[in-house]
Amino acid sequence: MKTSSLCKVLNTERIAEDIYKISVTRPVEWKEIKAGQFFHIKCSEEGKSYLRRPISICEVEPDQLRFIVRKSGKGTEALCNRKVGDDLDIIGPLGNGFTPTGERILLVGGGIGTAPLVELCKTIKSKDVTVLLGFRTEPYLVETFKKYCSTVEVATEDGSFGVKGYVTALLEDAMENSPEMIYACGPEIMLKQIQQFGKEKGIPTQLAMEERMACGVGACLVCSCKVKAGDDWDYVRTCKEGPVFWGDEVIFDENN
Template sequence: MLQIKVKILYNKKIKVNYFHLVLRIPKIAKDSLPGQFFNIKVSDTCEPLLRRPLSIHRVKGTNIEFLYEVVGRATQILSQRRPGEYLDVIGPLGNGFNLTPNTYNLTPILVAGGIGVAPLLFLADKLAYSVERRAYRKNKKFKLSAKRYPLNALVLIGAKSTGQVLRKKEFKALGCEVKIATDDASEGFKGKVTELLKNILPLAISHKPLAIYACGPRPMLKEIIRISKKYNIPAQVSLEEHMACGIGACLGCVMNTKEGFKRVCKEGPVFNGDEIIWVGKEEVG
């Protein structure tokens, strides 16, 4: 983890209210892991006072990419920052997705709700690279610079409408099968992405062992965990949470778990689904 001023290379709108930010961070790009985040000071003044956490969307060489939605004053300010300017950032922070050797024996299902797609593309990149490395170990003639072996993964993306569906082409470029769920039926399945997941799981689980990785609103994650327990599928979820310090000092982003309260910014933002204790009533996602 470092606090450092970094150069903006790119910051453009890709869809209504959604922006793609690229920062040059050579010292720590290679150390960043899927599911981790950076805490970003969006302006050079004290307005706004608090930094904003952004999940790492992709890492390419010395550049780190972010995907964010303009939802308030801070992200509006960030959207107005221009290439060549500098941002004060702290990162990489938090614990990301836990990828063990057994991970690669399971077929991944990535489930994204809205801007929750952001960390999952980096995860797909990492999984695809691991597939490529395994192919290289089996056949030394295989060139790592060649086109990647397709990633055998299923990606489910949920959005309100087709205009808010993000990164479909990028997932497909990795070889993923992509299915869309929209609330208004403007693309793909009509309904919640969790309903789509319930529809495809009975057939999918009959063919191969699965693992679920998800990011999105809490109601969606709560329902995904319920579904994963029903089918006895391991699940990891990345929580979206308001944060102040981002380093675990202020205790402003705690989550109740079977082992007591844990800090989303420090022990998370990624948790195993079966360790979370949900408190209060939440609408089903």
């Protein structure tokens, strides 16, 4: 069972509308942290009853960690409002991360799902990495990705930056590089399209699932994900067996 650690807030920076980058100190006991893993963060100070929020790791440094947080409710608002020097009660690292493999790599991120792909970019040994990023309007982390990969393409739904449309519209052009592996994180509808695209092209995929979580340690079963089990199917815990799954494992709701 993971125990909590107190981390000092080093910096909080607004990087887009309702999107914040939060840097915290890294405790010595957190020796190995994999891209795709997450941390369960207590958002408020003592006396407030907000549940912890599962936040994927964005970047790992020897002495600090960086998270990207979308301010979307009272809990994440309290987290984004924390000040430099505040203590954050954090449990982690939790879950299973990405498995880096292959030489020609394609990363696809949608919205806040772009965040865990930054550390993956840093982890992948190959220099032949193409990143496709999708946002509704204002993009973020684009310049950060450019530090670690060979090609970055951006799509915005309103056409304010890059190509107008969804990030999946960039997939066909990315095939010119004949990728050997696709990694993706973002909304379920995007992940379903990536899964289908990988099947059609014969390219293996790894998908970081975004599910609602309560306990973060596999006890509450709120974050169940439907996966193949031999010739049948079963439910597994996204926080424990995931959040990263191989694409051919996941069974998406046919209504999405």
